[in-house]
Amino acid sequence: MGDHKDQGINIDPAFVRALAELLDDTQLSEIEVEDGDRKVRVARTLTAAAAAPVAFAPAAPAAAPLAPPAPAAAPPPAADSFADAVKSPMVGTVYLAPEPGAPTFASVGSSVKEGDTVLIIEAMKVMNPITAPTSGTLKAVHVENSQPVEFDQPLFTIG
Structure with missing residues (x-):
């Protein structure tokens, strides 16, 4: 051939x-x-015939009595610690220092003034400073260096 x-x-x-x-x-x-x-x-x-078969769970009988709902578990205390946290205004990558090997902008326990940069978020190759909204002591940093963050994710707490 x-x-x-x-x-x-x-x-x-x-x-x-x-x-x-x-x-x-x-x-x-x-x-x-x-x-x-x-x-x-x-x-x-x-074709649809070549696709993997889909299995469905049988529906519960309509006459089956519903079990009473379990009592709601108490919310974890950690969730309350984010109530006063400064939250991410965007999706991106967090950096706690201005460049690799440099000291962090602020560390837990240090005092910050309103407008001081606490960290930066890189989004689409742009470095966006995230500043302290008020003066006070940096009580907690809820993210790690080079960590990806989502919109509205807690970043840090000032007290």
Whole structure:
């Protein structure tokens, strides 16, 4: 049988068949192989019948009595410690120092003045200083250096 010529590219049907078999063996939907300026892509369309079956849990009988709700557990005390915390205004990465190896902007127990930078959050390659909203003592830092943070996540507490 040999190689076939199609628009200037040599195609080896046995190689294409081997790629198709690899798709079946691995349950992949497509595979692409590149060799220099030659590129071969084999893809298949998955049908609903080929998708993995989905199992559903049986519904509870309608006449089954509902159990009384368990008493609510007391909220963990740590959650209360964030009530006065300064929270992140953005998603990003926290840095407690101006650059690697430099001392931190502020440490727990140190006094800070309103407007002092306590940490920075890098978001989209921009360094955003997070400043103390009031003067006082830095009571706690709730994040670690180089930690990713989410919007509204507690950062630090000043007392």
